[in-house]
Protein backbone atom coordinates (compact mmCIF):
# COMPACT_ATOMS: atom_id res chain seq x y z
CA UNK A 1 0.00 0.00 0.00
CA UNK A 2 1.39 3.42 -0.83
CA UNK A 3 1.90 5.83 2.02
CA UNK A 4 -0.81 8.35 1.01
CA UNK A 5 -3.37 5.56 1.04
CA UNK A 6 -2.14 4.21 4.33
CA UNK A 7 -2.39 7.66 5.94
CA UNK A 8 -5.90 8.08 4.48
CA UNK A 9 -7.04 4.78 5.97
CA UNK A 10 -5.60 5.69 9.36
CA UNK A 11 -7.52 8.99 9.22
CA UNK A 12 -10.72 7.14 8.35
CA UNK A 13 -10.21 4.89 11.37
CA UNK A 14 -9.64 7.96 13.49
CA UNK A 15 -12.94 9.57 12.38
CA UNK A 16 -14.78 6.32 12.97
CA UNK A 17 -13.45 5.89 16.52
CA UNK A 18 -14.16 9.53 17.36
CA UNK A 19 -17.78 9.04 16.25
CA UNK A 20 -18.04 5.83 18.28
CA UNK A 21 -16.35 7.48 21.26
CA UNK A 22 -14.03 4.46 21.30
CA UNK A 23 -11.08 5.91 23.21
CA UNK A 24 -9.10 2.69 23.34
CA UNK A 25 -9.08 2.17 19.56
CA UNK A 26 -8.62 5.90 19.01
CA UNK A 27 -5.46 5.72 21.11
CA UNK A 28 -4.25 2.70 19.15
CA UNK A 29 -4.78 4.54 15.87
CA UNK A 30 -2.80 7.56 17.11
CA UNK A 31 0.03 5.18 17.95
CA UNK A 32 -0.17 3.65 14.46
CA UNK A 33 -0.02 7.14 12.96
CA UNK A 34 3.00 7.92 15.13
CA UNK A 35 4.73 4.75 13.87
CA UNK A 36 3.95 5.85 10.34
CA UNK A 37 5.52 9.28 10.85
CA UNK A 38 8.52 7.65 12.50
CA UNK A 39 8.98 5.37 9.49
CA UNK A 40 9.11 8.51 7.33
CA UNK A 41 11.69 10.10 9.60
CA UNK A 42 9.22 12.66 10.96
CA UNK A 43 8.49 13.76 14.52
CA UNK A 44 6.10 11.28 16.09
CA UNK A 45 6.04 12.64 19.64
CA UNK A 46 2.73 14.54 19.44
CA UNK A 47 0.75 11.63 18.04
CA UNK A 48 2.42 9.19 20.42
CA UNK A 49 1.43 11.43 23.31
CA UNK A 50 -2.16 11.66 22.05
CA UNK A 51 -2.26 7.87 21.78
CA UNK A 52 -1.09 7.58 25.36
CA UNK A 53 -3.64 10.11 26.59
CA UNK A 54 -6.57 8.44 24.84
CA UNK A 55 -5.55 5.03 26.15
CA UNK A 56 -5.16 6.51 29.64
CA UNK A 57 -8.73 7.86 29.44
CA UNK A 58 -9.99 4.44 28.38
CA UNK A 59 -8.16 2.82 31.30
CA UNK A 60 -9.66 5.37 33.70
CA UNK A 61 -13.18 4.58 32.50
CA UNK A 62 -12.42 0.93 33.10
CA UNK A 63 -11.19 1.76 36.62
CA UNK A 64 -14.37 3.68 37.41
CA UNK A 65 -16.27 0.46 36.73
CA UNK A 66 -14.11 -1.45 39.20
CA UNK A 67 -14.59 1.30 41.75
CA UNK A 68 -18.36 1.03 41.35
CA UNK A 69 -18.13 -2.74 41.71
CA UNK A 70 -16.14 -2.38 44.95
CA UNK A 71 -13.16 -4.29 43.57
CA UNK A 72 -10.23 -3.30 45.78
CA UNK A 73 -7.32 -5.24 44.25
CA UNK A 74 -6.37 -5.44 40.63
CA UNK A 75 -4.05 -7.63 38.60
CA UNK A 76 -2.32 -6.60 35.39
CA UNK A 77 -2.98 -8.90 32.48
CA UNK A 78 -0.70 -8.71 29.44
CA UNK A 79 -1.02 -10.46 26.08
CA UNK A 80 1.02 -13.24 24.42
CA UNK A 81 2.90 -10.76 22.26
CA UNK A 82 3.17 -7.86 24.66
CA UNK A 83 6.41 -5.88 24.51
CA UNK A 84 9.18 -6.66 27.07
CA UNK A 85 8.31 -3.62 29.23
CA UNK A 86 4.65 -4.67 29.49
CA UNK A 87 5.51 -8.34 30.02
CA UNK A 88 7.38 -7.43 33.20
CA UNK A 89 4.06 -6.27 34.65
CA UNK A 90 2.23 -9.52 33.96
CA UNK A 91 0.29 -10.81 36.99
CA UNK A 92 1.45 -7.95 39.22
CA UNK A 93 -1.23 -6.94 41.67
CA UNK A 94 -2.03 -3.51 43.02
CA UNK A 95 -4.67 -2.08 45.28
CA UNK A 96 -7.16 0.18 43.54
CA UNK A 97 -5.70 3.05 45.58
CA UNK A 98 -2.17 2.36 44.28
CA UNK A 99 -3.45 2.14 40.73
CA UNK A 100 -5.25 5.47 41.06
CA UNK A 101 -2.18 7.22 42.45
CA UNK A 102 0.58 5.69 40.29
CA UNK A 103 -1.27 4.74 37.05
CA UNK A 104 0.86 1.78 35.91
CA UNK A 105 -1.36 1.42 32.82
CA UNK A 106 -1.17 2.24 30.03
CA UNK A 107 2.58 1.70 29.84
CA UNK A 108 4.05 4.85 28.34
CA UNK A 109 7.28 3.11 27.30
CA UNK A 110 5.36 0.39 25.47
CA UNK A 111 6.99 -0.43 22.13
CA UNK A 112 4.08 -2.31 20.51
CA UNK A 113 3.02 -0.60 17.26
CA UNK A 114 -0.42 0.38 18.54
CA UNK A 115 0.61 1.04 22.12
CA UNK A 116 -0.04 -0.68 25.41
CA UNK A 117 -2.78 -3.32 25.44
CA UNK A 118 -2.42 -4.41 29.06
CA UNK A 119 -5.62 -4.51 31.09
CA UNK A 120 -6.60 -4.71 34.74
CA UNK A 121 -8.53 -7.67 36.01
CA UNK A 122 -9.89 -8.15 39.50
CA UNK A 123 -7.27 -9.86 41.69
CA UNK A 124 -8.62 -12.74 43.73
Ligand SMILES: [Zn+2]
Pocket residue numbers: 082083084085086087107109110111112115116117
Ligand atom coordinates in the same frame (compact mmCIF):
# COMPACT_ATOMS: atom_id res chain seq x y z
ZN1 LIG B 1 3.99 -2.80 25.75
